[in-house]
Amino acid sequence: MKPKEVRDLLPNALPSIWRFGLSLTGDVDMTNDLAQSTCLRAVEKADQFRFSGSFEGWCLQICRSIWLNELRSRATRQDKVFATIDADLIPDIAPGVEHNLFAKEIIERVMALPDAQRSAVELVFVQEFTYSEAATILDVPIGTIMSRLHAARKALKKFTQTPSFDQRKEKR
Amino acid sequence: MTYSDQDLLAFLDGRLDEKRSAEIEQTMRIDQDLEARVMDLDPVATPVRNAMKAVPGDHVLLDLKRSAPFTLQEKASSLQWSRLAAVLLLGVLLGSGVMWFGRPAPEDWRSRIAQYQSLYVAETVRLTTASAETLERQLDAAVDTLGRPLERQGLDAPASLSLARVQVLGLDDEPLIQIVYQADDGRPFALCITTGTGAGSPDVASSEMLHGLATTAWHDGSFRYILVGGKDLTETEQLALQLKAFL
Missing domain, CATH: 3.30.200.100 (MucB/RseB, C-terminal domain)
Incomplete structure (x- = not known):
């Protein structure tokens, strides 16, 4: 892929990159920096993109790689649970949910999950990557994704909603 | 091996016995249809997805797009971006020297701030x-x-x-x-x-x-x-x- 093609695709991928970055960092300012770095790196590495996977998945792999390098440079353990986002900041990052208390509560609970669970939730629940795609992006076994989601489900159980058959048909 | 929706919901809910759960996990690795069924049945996924899609807000994206490396290539998809594109084009045509990535002359700071502010409604x-x-x-x-x-x-x-x-x-x-x-x-x-x-x-x-x-x-x-x-x-x-x- 040429750099120009990557630049053309990045605007649509940016919300996914930002949200995934937030799931990794739990911090808005760090997420902004991470999203910027990811876009820059994606343009620089345009010729390395192969069409075997989705463009967004490739960007998220870059995003995670940059974040891991950042962690290493800070000599921070990978599995450390980072500060969770301040609930008061939610109207700042999602102004549309200010008056939707249910959505606001879900975002609060997701952001309060340990970072490993939060990333799995973001990739599978929100971005609808398959378990195996999420495992590839996070470079962990598929079983790890399953167990992280299982733990996250327990924490988010109060928001359970059984989709109707029609909804399920529409979604995929 | 076939599984009912009840089996899969019990699996997702952690109510299925360990042996049966391990079996489903193994099958999902080779059976994409089963994986898709499990994902569709997940009762937590839809409400979480609906809520999280509100993040990040438009203003966060606006700030990011302002300085991201694709800015000049972005298609104008909204009134604000159309206005920004027009301003940039005008700047180039007039040879004003106001370039998005270039370092403008110091006195251009007022113009750049006003340009950014002009996107606000x-x-x-x-x-x-x-x-x-x-x-x-x-x-x-x-x-x-x-x-x-x-x-x-x-x-x-x-x-x-x-x-x-x-x-x-x-x-x-x-x-x-x-x-x-x-x-x-x-x-x-x-x-x-x-x-x-x-x-x-x-x-x-x-x-x-x-x-x-x-x-x-x-x-x-x-x-x-x-x-x-x-x-x-x-x-x-x-x-x-x-x-x-x-x-």
């Missing part, structure tokens, strides 16, 4: 107005970044403007604080503060229309200030006078 401010606590934190962050106090009393001086939010931005390598206001009639205004000195004598304000907005700018020898908003230069001059008294 009443809704932008209404949807991003911070709570009192958040505003306090934003102000603290601005003070830390700028290295000078910003008294709330001074920022609240213009009675016709309501303080909405404070953002830490950057202008080349200098910090830029954007203090966003909303006028009683909804019009957006912003007081922007950055380091350095501008043209002219300290504390002497100058006003001009930039990108369709009234602007009044001044400097105090250490910091540069610009108030942007509305279309009435007399109005920004009067508002700036009130702010200057406290800054």
